[in-house]
Amino acid sequence: KNVQRRQAVTVLGATGSIGTSTLDVIARHPERYRIHALTAHRSREPLLALCLTHRPALAVLGDERDATWLRAHLAEAGVATEVESGPAALVAAAEASDVDVVMSAIVGAAGLLPTLAAVHAGKRVLLANKEALVMSGSLFMEAVAKSGAILLPIDSEHNAIYQCLPTEHRGGLARHGVTQLLLTASGGPFRGWSAEALEQVTPDQACAHPNWSMGRKISVDSATLMNKGLELIEACWLFDARPEQVQVVVHPQSVIHSMAAFSDGSVIAQLGNPDMRTPIAYGLGWPDRIDAGVAALDLFQVARLDFEIPDEVAFPCLRLAREAMAAGGTSPAVLNAANEVAVEAFLDGRLSFTGIADLVARVQDAEPFESVCDLEAVLEADARARRAATALLAGH
Ligand code: NAD
Numbered sequence: 023k024n025v026q027r028r029q030a031v032t033v034l035g036a037t038g039s040i041g042t043s044t045l046d047v048i049a050r051h052p053e054r055y056r057i058h059a060l061t062a063h064r065s066r067e068p069l070l071a072l073c074l075t076h077r078p079a080l081a082v083l084g085d086e087r088d089a090t091w092l093r094a095h096l097a098e099a100g101v102a103t104e105v106e107s108g109p110a111a112l113v114a115a116a117e118a119s120d121v122d123v124v125m126s127a128i129v130g131a132a133g134l135l136p137t138l139a140a141v142h143a144g145k146r147v148l149l150a151n152k153e154a155l156v157m158s159g160s161l162f163m164e165a166v167a168k169s170g171a172i173l174l175p176i177d178s179e180h181n182a183i184y185q186c187l188p189t190e191h192r193g194g195l196a197r198h199g200v201t202q203l204l205l206t207a208s209g210g211p212f213r214g215w216s217a218e219a220l221e222q223v224t225p226d227q228a229c230a231h232p233n234w235s236m237g238r239k240i241s242v243d244s245a246t247l248m249n250k251g252l253e254l255i256e257a258c259w260l261f262d263a264r265p266e267q268v269q270v271v272v273h274p275q276s277v278i279h280s281m282a283a284f285s286d287g288s289v290i291a292q293l294g295n296p297d298m299r300t301p302i303a304y305g306l307g308w309p310d311r312i313d314a315g316v317a318a319l320d321l322f323q324v325a326r327l328d329f330e331i332p333d334e335v336a337f338p339c340l341r342l343a344r345e346a347m348a349a350g351g352t353s354p355a356v357l358n359a360a361n362e363v364a365v366e367a368f369l370d371g372r373l374s375f376t377g378i379a380d381l382v383a384r385v386q387d388a389e390p391f392e393s394v395c396d397l398e399a400v401l402e403a404d405a406r407a408r409r410a411a412t413a414l415l416a417g418h
């Protein structure tokens with residue numbers, strides 16, 4: 023019998039695609055985990071349902087009106103969950119002293135401060151919120167090193183690479199005989215389309231991903247290949263790689279989740295069905311392996327694996343991201359902020375699909391470059407890039 027203390031988990035972004043998959047895995051292991059806090063932005067009804075099932079000590083919503091509503095409904099149901107609201111409450115949920123594990127699954131820059139709080143508090147941080155790392159790269163990784171936080175990548179590609187690398191892989195890829203990281207990409211719903219054909223695509227077409235079911239923002243990013251660009255930056259920070267050491271490989275079946283190439287000619291890959299519960303269970307269980315509820319990969323059904331070079335003419339976001347990483351400083355934060363504004367405008371019908379890359383490029387060109395990268399500079403670059411993108415949109 024397992025007499026270990028149960029680990030207390032905070033799920034930031036609990037109502038989202040990653041959040042609900044995380045709770046699905048946790049529910050399979052009641053002897054290992056309990057929920058400390060669940061958070062959501064505006065989804066008060068889904069958060070109520072999750073609170074009734076998982077009975078967290080704390081629930082956090084974006085604004086106080088929704089929190090009042092949730093408090094009343096929980097009281098009515100006789101559930102003793104405390105309810106708070108706002109950004110400071112998110113930080114508190116992440117850094118609370120009785121929390122062991124924080125799942126960072128808020129979408130976008132809103133996840134930065136609570137994720138950094140979890141890092142500073144030395145938690146086991148399961149990182150799905152790639153935007154936080156893209157924005158703050160060096161200071162994020164320095165904080166991890168300083169606090170002793172255990173950072174486990176949940177993005178399927180980075181989780182795959184993490185599994186392929188030696189256990190102790192810090193200090194540069196070359197030291198461990200790694201020559202290249204091979205970041206696989208499904209190519210998204212518009213793989214093979216020309217730049218002209220892409221001009222007319224709608225938000226619903228962009229969100230219909232062939233292999234993965236995800237939130238709308240990352241679905242659009244997958245369609246523009248900005249997701250792969252953000253992941254390239256994410257890989258550089260997580261694995262201490264230079265942009266030219268990361269090769270994007272279009273692999274439409276999404277069965278190889280990524281690979282590492284070594285100096286002796288070996289290429290190590292991690293394979294599995296495209297289901298985020300696998301990397302989530304890896305992060306939760308590490309260094310143990312635990313049941314994720316995911317069926318074993320049936321290679322006879324997969325039958326074949328294809329590989330293609332990404333089309334950076336039709337999908338310029340990948341190049342924009344690589345350039346931002348090479349430029350360094352606040353460039354990735356500017357790229358990310360401009361992209362968030364552009365994707366929101368596209369989803370609202372205010373910007374065309376191809377307008378996303380155009381807007382990001384124009385903001386990148388217009389924004390002054392900052393080489394310092396402390397938190398203040400990052401937040402300032404983020405805010406300025408959002409203002410610049412919004413102004414360019416209004417001028418259209
Ligand atoms: P989602 O849109 O389904 O869920 C987002 C969650 O964040 C929700 O709980 C929402 O309430 C919360 N949220 C949104 N805005 C917020 C704000 N301003 N303040 C606080 N909370 C806020 O998104 P998702 O698909 O689950 O993705 C979450 C993160 O994980 C993203 O960074 C994404 O890039 C990353 N990721 C997702 C997948 C996937 O398969 N969905 C895979 C890899 C990485």
Ligand code: MG
Nearest residue numbers: 177178179253
């Ligand atoms: Mg990914």
